[in-house]
Amino acid sequence: MQRFLTITACAVFVILTITITSNSGGREVAPPASQAGQDAKAYLTDAQKKIGSQMLHSMGASGDTEREVSVRAAVSDDLETAITELGGSVLASYPKYGAIEAVLPLASLEVLAERDDVYAIRAPD
Numbered sequence: 138m139q140r141f142l143t144i145t146a147c148a149v150f151v152i153l154t155i156t157i158t159s160n161s162g163g164r165e166v167a168p169p170a171s172q173a174g175q176d177a178k179a180y181l182t183d184a185q186k187k188i189g190s191q192m193l194h195s196m197g198a199s200g201d202t203e204r205e206v207s208v209r210a211a212v213s214d215d216l217e218t219a220i221t222e223l224g225g226s227v228l229a230s231y232p233k234y235g236a237i238e239a240v241l242p243l244a245s246l247e248v249l250a251e252r253d254d255v256y257a258i259r260a261p262d
Contacts, residue, residue, distance in 0.1 A: 182247075184248075184250035185250070187255060187256065187257050187258060188246055188257075188259075189257070189258065189259035189260060191260045192206065192246060192258055192260060195243055196244070196247070202242060202243060202244075203224075203225070204240070204260070205228070205261050206238075206239055206240070206241055206246070206258050207238055207259050207261045207262065208220075208236065208237040208239060208249070208257070209235055209236055209255075209256045209258075209259070210235060210237060210252075210254050210256055210257075212235060212237055213232075215254075216237070216252070220239050220241065220249065223245035223248060224241070224242045224245055225239050225240055225241035225249075226240050246258055
């Protein structure tokens, strides 16, 4: 058991060592894991940042053409009309809670997320 812990500690030390900035030449070998996720988010558009990661992955995958989604938004008739015009359908609307449950084509999620009255689009709970 002692040997296993020693080997594990050494492995962790090596991994941590290669993820920090190298002092020789000042080049970064690899970002820490926590920073890697943040760097990936830096390349997303403002609209894409409003879409949950599960939905973003679905958008890139083949197969599903539409999904049930939960939209956090300033609920209005105009927003519900926009969902319909994008080829979706409103399943339920909760203005008091700022939420809409809808079925939308995956290709329209980013267009919907570009609206100022939409705060987030996620998979339903």
